[in-house]
Amino acid sequence: xxxxxxxxxxxxxxxxxxxxxxxxxxxxxxxxxxxxxxxxxxxxxxxxxxxxxxxxxxxxxxxxxxxxxxxxxxxxxxxxxxxxxxxxxxxxxxxxxxxxxxxxxxxxxxxxxxxxxxxxxxxxxxxxxxxxxxxxxxxxxxxxxxxxxxxxxxxxxxxxxxxxxxxxxxxxxxxxxxxxxxxxxxxxxxxxxxxxxxxxxxxxxxxxxxxxxxxxxxxxxxxxxxxxxxxxxxxxxxxxxxxxxxxxxxxxxxxxxxxxxxxxxxxxxxxxxxxxxxxxxxx
Numbered sequence: 001x002x003x004x005x006x007x008x009x010x011x012x013x014x015x016x017x018x019x020x021x022x023x024x025x026x027x028x029x030x031x032x033x034x035x036x037x038x039x040x041x042x043x044x045x046x047x048x049x050x051x052x053x054x055x056x057x058x059x060x061x062x063x064x065x066x067x068x069x070x071x072x073x074x075x076x077x078x079x080x081x082x083x084x085x086x087x088x089x090x091x092x093x094x095x096x097x098x099x100x101x102x103x104x105x106x107x108x109x110x111x112x113x114x115x116x117x118x119x120x121x122x123x124x125x126x127x128x129x130x131x132x133x134x135x136x137x138x139x140x141x142x143x144x145x146x147x148x149x150x151x152x153x154x155x156x157x158x159x160x161x162x163x164x165x166x167x168x169x170x171x172x173x174x175x176x177x178x179x180x181x182x183x184x185x186x187x188x189x190x191x192x193x194x195x196x197x198x199x200x201x202x203x204x205x206x207x208x209x210x211x212x213x214x215x216x217x218x219x220x221x222x223x224x225x226x227x228x229x230x231x232x233x234x235x236x237x238x239x240x241x242x243x244x245x246x247x248x249x250x251x252x253x254x255x256x257x258x259x260x261x262x263x264x265x266x267x268x269x270x271x272x273x274x275x276x277x278x279x280x281x282x283x
Contacts, residue, residue, distance in 0.1 A: 015051025
């Protein structure tokens with residue numbers, strides 16, 4: 001991971017294996033998002049791949065028995081002590097879901113299987129215009145993972161999601177853009193620069209704590225049963241933030257026609273908007 005001018009870049013770095021996903025990568029990604037959340041200097045995160053691929057999916061170097069061996073192992077992350085091994089991509093996506101910083105996936109090349117599902121928890125997906133993607137699980141005898149059965153139908157029309165999932169076909173970045181899965185297309189050469197520019201545009205003039213809370217509010221509202229839940233959470237947020245220094249600075253800067261310098265930081269000024277209304281589901 002590198003950090004420059006408030007933007008952290010997390011790079012999947014197994015270019016000789018097309019950045020195929022492993023348990024080591026799973027754990028390192030979770031650690032990386034822990035680190036970006038803990039660092040007040042980081043305002044946004046870009047996730048990309050080294051070399052010509054973003055991520056070619058799970059590492060299948062063990063051959064036909066890859067998932068038989070995988071299923072027989074325990075990764076020690078089952079809260080109830082069950083022997084069932086948790087989906088590694090799902091663990092990464094759940095950590096991304098909780099991120100306090102906006103996440104931009106810069107899909108620089110092929111992204112299939114977990115290589116595309118892990119990006120669904122990003123706030124924006126930018127893609128190289130020659131990238132190809134695929135939810136290939138049914139073609140491998142598997143089922144969708146990385147929480148994609150919940151996320152994908154919220155990002156694209158249901159019938160398009162079902163087409164991609166049922167068929168497991170590979171599709172172009174242009175099709176992904178047309179369906180709304182990808183926010184923008186860029187040349188491979190320009191992709192990381194454009195992702196960085198987007199990250200700065202999201203965070204340059206905004207309060208870090210407010211961005212963090214807004215991100216959590218929007219993502220967590222995706223599953224609630226009534227807008228009253230949003231009303232309650234927003235009311236808590238307005239009351240809590242209204243008493244903090246950022247709001248006084250934001251209003252003063254607006255009235256004085258100057259740039260705001262927000263003093264609050266995520267590390268010590270994050271009000272709790274959710275615990276009483278959105279209890280965390282347990283495994």
